[in-house]
Amino acid sequence: xxxxxxxxxxxxxxxxxxxxxxxxxxxxxxxxxxxxxxxxxxxxxxxxxxxxxxxxxxxxxxxxxxxxxxxxxxxxxxxxxxxxxxxxxxxxxxxxxxxxxxxxxxxxxxxxxxxxxxxxxxxxxxxxxxxxxxxxxxxxxxxxxxxxxxxxxxxxxxxxxxxxxxxxxxxxxxxxxxxxxxxxxxxxxxxxxxxxxxxxxxxxxxxxxxxxxxxxxxxxxxxxxxxxxxxxxxxxxxxxxxxxxxxxxxxxxxxxxxxxxxxxxxxxxxxxxxxxxxxxxxxxxxxxxxxxxxxxxxxxxxxxxxxxxxxxxxxxxxxxxxxxxxxxxxxxxxxxxxxxxxxxxxxxxxxxxxxxxxxxxxxxxxxxxxxxxxxxxxxxxxxxxxxxxxxxxxxxxxxxxxx
Amino acid sequence: xxxxxxxxxxxxxxxxxxxxxxxxxxxxxxxxxxxxxxxxxxxxxxxxxxxxxxxxxxxxxxxxxxxxxxxxxxxxxxxxxxxxxxxxxxxxxxxxxxxxxxxxxxxxxxxxxxxxxxxxxxxxxxxxxxxxxxxxxxxxxxxxxxxxxxxxxxxxxxxxxxxxxxxxxxxxxxxxxxxxxxxxxxxxxxxxxxxxxxxxxxxxxxxxxxxxxxxxxxxxxxxxxxxxxxxxxxxxxxxxxxxxxxxxxxxxxxxxxxxxxxxxxxxxxxxxxxxxxxxxxxxxxxxxxxxxxxxxxxxxxxxxxxxxxxxxxxxxxxxxxxxxxxxxxxxxxxxxxxxxxxxxxxxxxxxxxxxx
Numbered sequence: 001x002x003x004x005x006x007x008x009x010x011x012x013x014x015x016x017x018x019x020x021x022x023x024x025x026x027x028x029x030x031x032x033x034x035x036x037x038x039x040x041x042x043x044x045x046x047x048x049x050x051x052x053x054x055x056x057x058x059x060x061x062x063x064x065x066x067x068x069x070x071x072x073x074x075x076x077x078x079x080x081x082x083x084x085x086x087x088x089x090x091x092x093x094x095x096x097x098x099x100x101x102x103x104x105x106x107x108x109x110x111x112x113x114x115x116x117x118x119x120x121x122x123x124x125x126x127x128x129x130x131x132x133x134x135x136x137x138x139x140x141x142x143x144x145x146x147x148x149x150x151x152x153x154x155x156x157x158x159x160x161x162x163x164x165x166x167x168x169x170x171x172x173x174x175x176x177x178x179x180x181x182x183x184x185x186x187x188x189x190x191x192x193x194x195x196x197x198x199x200x201x202x203x204x205x206x207x208x209x210x211x212x213x214x215x216x217x218x219x220x221x222x223x224x225x226x227x228x229x230x231x232x233x234x235x236x237x238x239x240x241x242x243x244x245x246x247x248x249x250x251x252x253x254x255x256x257x258x259x260x261x262x263x264x265x266x267x268x269x270x271x272x273x274x275x276x277x278x279x280x281x282x283x284x285x286x287x288x289x290x291x292x293x294x295x296x297x298x299x300x301x302x303x304x305x306x307x308x309x310x311x312x313x314x315x316x317x318x319x320x321x322x323x324x325x326x327x328x329x330x331x332x333x334x335x336x337x338x339x340x341x342x343x344x345x346x347x348x349x350x351x352x353x354x355x356x357x358x359x360x361x362x363x364x365x366x367x368x369x370x371x372x373x374x375x376x377x378x379x380x381x382x383x384x385x386x387x388x389x390x391x392x393x394x395x396x397x398x399x400x401x402x403x
Numbered sequence: 404x405x406x407x408x409x410x411x412x413x414x415x416x417x418x419x420x421x422x423x424x425x426x427x428x429x430x431x432x433x434x435x436x437x438x439x440x441x442x443x444x445x446x447x448x449x450x451x452x453x454x455x456x457x458x459x460x461x462x463x464x465x466x467x468x469x470x471x472x473x474x475x476x477x478x479x480x481x482x483x484x485x486x487x488x489x490x491x492x493x494x495x496x497x498x499x500x501x502x503x504x505x506x507x508x509x510x511x512x513x514x515x516x517x518x519x520x521x522x523x524x525x526x527x528x529x530x531x532x533x534x535x536x537x538x539x540x541x542x543x544x545x546x547x548x549x550x551x552x553x554x555x556x557x558x559x560x561x562x563x564x565x566x567x568x569x570x571x572x573x574x575x576x577x578x579x580x581x582x583x584x585x586x587x588x589x590x591x592x593x594x595x596x597x598x599x600x601x602x603x604x605x606x607x608x609x610x611x612x613x614x615x616x617x618x619x620x621x622x623x624x625x626x627x628x629x630x631x632x633x634x635x636x637x638x639x640x641x642x643x644x645x646x647x648x649x650x651x652x653x654x655x656x657x658x659x660x661x662x663x664x665x666x667x668x669x670x671x672x673x674x675x676x677x678x679x680x681x682x683x684x685x686x687x688x689x690x691x692x693x694x695x696x697x698x699x700x701x702x703x704x705x706x707x708x709x710x711x712x713x714x715x716x717x718x719x720x721x722x723x724x725x726x727x728x729x730x731x732x733x734x735x736x737x738x739x740x741x742x743x744x745x746x747x748x749x750x751x752x753x754x755x756x757x758x759x
Contacts (some may be wrong), residue, residue, distance in 0.1 A: 272758065273757075273758075288755065296719075296754065302702070304678075316404070
């Protein structure tokens with residue numbers, strides 16, 4: 001039996017759901033129905049057509065693309081339940097959230113926590129409106145998994161820093177307007193000598209070179225900084241606090257790469273359904289290849305339990321407040337399983353699943369090949385699986401370093 | 404750990420405190436040493452009855468607390484951690500059959516006694532060494548049941564058997580026409596082949612055609628809850644051991660090869676917990692039980708299998724000794740793994756449910 005309060009809350013939510021439904025009906029262009037959100041990703045070009053622009057602007061004006069962010073900075077100011085209602089209604093309408101990218105997934109939440117008032121007022125609203133694309137200036141040729149080994153140096157020049165160095169694996173660097181970067185401000189202290197700063201990608205001295213990948217795509221870049229001037233007000237937090245701030249951003253990154261339900265949507269149809277289209281079945285409708293059938297069932301059971309784990313982590317972190325300590329587990333399992341799924345898809349399709357280009361392959365098949373190859377990066381970037389294992393062992397389980 | 408309500412937290416804390424203080428593994432050692440085929444401590448059992456654990460899934464009007472499966476799972480998980488030997492798991496499963504399929508008379512006759520712990524029940528389904536509910540020969544004619552059930556858990560202490568026959572589930576009381584042949588398994592708990600030779604059988608007529616499947620799904624989920632407790636305990640004691648054992652002048656916990664193995668096990672355990680808790684919640688919400696049960700038991704099988712093997716390996720030689728507890732978990736693990744669905748059987752069922 002619902003209490004009076006619960007009943008009122010429910011009817012408030014019903015009213016909100018109705019409002020969302022009406023908003024989508026009024027603003028979501030029918031031609032975009034069922035389309036993926038290329039613009040919110042980090043790896044696509046920025047061209048958008050009139051319908052995409054209209055939809056982005058409509059959602060951005062509402063702040064509903066970043067529903068739980070504070071209203072004063074352009075977010076929706078909503079609670080998690082209302083945010084979920086927006087997700088559900090978008091899904092129901094075959095619509096998508098046009099606001100995304102690294103600004104939403106990683107940088108925004110970090111700046112809201114560590115930025116000063118002026119920085120939040122300047123940078124958060126354009127993210128909420130989907131007007132600005134951010135890229136990540138973390139990795140360097142000799143500072144990948146050993147991230148704190150970074151060498152890019154920001155020299156204090158009084159009113160500004162002068163930045164010199166090289167970043168690599170800058171996702172979407174060629175399309176980005178701004179870069180959140182960790183740079184060295186003190187060469188004498190590995191961890192405390194790092195600062196977190198914001199760099200305009202069109203500053204003189206910034207050069208971006210896309211890197212061709214095994215998948216044939218070039219979503220990653222090398223980024224070179226030669227005497228790049230960065231104003232002092234672009235320093236986030238204190239000088240030397242960059243490692244702390246940078247690590248918090250990585251927690252958001254891990255959660256987003258792996259869990260949060262995001263992957264569930266990306267994964268699409270069940271492997272069993274796909275296999276039935278490509279492979280022979282017997283009189284009972286079962287796949288004739290029993291080894292393959294067993295592999296698929298094995299994968300799908302573990303995949304379901306991964307999704308349940310992502311959901312549990314969300315519920316628990318909501319109850320406890322803050323980012324779940326299980327984010328490394330989600331990153332580690334989610335990325336491995338998405339790779340396994342790609343391999344299984346090839347198993348199911350045979351050579352038809354290995355097409356590189358040309359006639360005879362569906363768009364979906366060709367995309368699967370690209371995703372299979374590109375997916376090999378997911379257990380390397382965002383902190384490799386080995387780094388996640390170190391984090392789990394040391395920070396979560398309290399296993400010690402060598403004495 | 405799922406987000407629990409206050410009532411569930413109290414129940415879990417009570418079970419944890421009792422298991423740690425009153426029923427540590429030394430109590431299981433005593434049961435084992437006694438050699439009694441019943442293989443549980445009657446005093447401990449009556450304590451469980453007094454604390455209400457025997458009636459968690461039984462409706463209030465029949466003397467239970469109706470706290471639901473999540474709550475039952477919490478208690479069984481805690482008892483699994485200390486390998487508490489009792490018929491709680493099986494009696495709860497058998498009670499489920501009566502709750503789902505019993506007539507008013509059957510419920511009134513049995514549920515209050517099961518809720519208080521005065522009576523003990525168990526479930527008898529399989530007729531071979533592997534779980535296969537499609538292969539049942541036991542039959543009932545004129546209210547008399549005949550057939551042999553293999554490896555029935557907790558058979559020696561049972562007052563009542565819930566027996567799967569060709570045409571449905573029956574209640575059979577111990578006594579005339581019911582005979583036991585003890586089967587000693589590696590876990591040193593009560594197991595027996597039970598032969599029914601014209602014993603009086605009272606059919607469970609409610610619950611529809613899916614009654615047996617529904618009961619077995621609940622059996623899978625609750626069994627997985629015991630396995631979760633076992634896996635958690637093996638993980639915890641292994642981690643403690645690695646933190647104190649010194650080799651090459653270093654504590655073992657400082658070696659990266661072992662850290663990464665523990666990280667893998669930690670991730671596996673997180674998956675297992677999610678799957679088992681989701682199974683318990685599925686029964687309470689009445690939604691998607693078959694699928695959730697299959698996932699829960701399959702994940703429990705997978706993770707506990709690995710965990711129990713790694714528990715030995717990471718302990719090194721001491722893990723091989725009877726003096727040390729970790730081996731007991733390995734032995735119980737395999738018995739539960741083979742019960743109510745091996746991994747292969749569960750994968751087949753999952754594919755069937757998915758239509759491939």
